[in-house]
Amino acid sequence: MSKRIAVLLSGRGSNFQSILSASQSGTLGGDIALVVSNRPGAGGLDIARDAGIETALIDHQAYSTREAFDADLAGALESQSLDLIVLAGFMRILTPEFVSRFAGRLMNIHPSLLPLYPGLHTHQRALDAGDVHAGATVHYVTGELDGGPPVLQARVTVEPDDDVDSLAARVLQLEHQIYPQAIAWHLSDRLQFTAGRLTLDGIALPSTGQQWESE
Ligand code: GRF
Numbered sequence: 001m002s003k004r005i006a007v008l009l010s011g012r013g014s015n016f017q018s019i020l021s022a023s024q025s026g027t028l029g030g031d032i033a034l035v036v037s038n039r040p041g042a043g044g045l046d047i048a049r050d051a052g053i054e055t056a057l058i059d060h061q062a063y064s065t066r067e068a069f070d071a072d073l074a075g076a077l078e079s080q081s082l083d084l085i086v087l088a089g090f091m092r093i094l095t096p097e098f099v100s101r102f103a104g105r106l107m108n109i110h111p112s113l114l115p116l117y118p119g120l121h122t123h124q125r126a127l128d129a130g131d132v133h134a135g136a137t138v139h140y141v142t143g144e145l146d147g148g149p150p151v152l153q154a155r156v157t158v159e160p161d162d163d164v165d166s167l168a169a170r171v172l173q174l175e176h177q178i179y180p181q182a183i184a185w186h187l188s189d190r191l192q193f194t195a196g197r198l199t200l201d202g203i204a205l206p207s208t209g210q211q212w213e214s215e
Contacts, residue, residue: 003030013044015088022180118146138182150209
């Protein structure tokens, strides 16, 4: 049976688009069964509809508590038979109950070289710190914000004339390469994340994940 994933997003959906392209070309090793957005105007919903993928809008503004929102979100996901749930620009913090329910089947992409800069404004923080490198990290989600074990990390060199937009654009190009790769590893069972230990093909990954070689 083919593998099935759901994508959770809040915005334009360029990472979702890259995952969709990988799915369509066969390199992902799975199908996108469902796209969920917490925002009605998310561009990613339009991409999904155009591709004929089932969508769900679960508007967080209609909920008075995070727990109630997460319960409905979990219900929508449980109604599918999913091998993986990927967060692709999903701008909601998930409750510990939600995270533990889907433990080991929940991935995120974060635009920094984790463990540097969890949270928001990552590129600005890298520029402010005078960092030589910036980048992005795919990681499994745990209860700690952007703190789960890294799977795959890509870095770019920060150029002297970089601003947030130029840096974000270069990092985003790499996000579009590493996220489908990490998902493909998961779907082909090459990744194992059990008892807090993460391996690729049976070999423990470094604490910053596998390094993506592209430069
Ligand atoms: C990306 O930079 C991703 O790393 C972060 O949110 C952004 C989403 O962009 N989590 P897009 O919606 O995939 O274009």
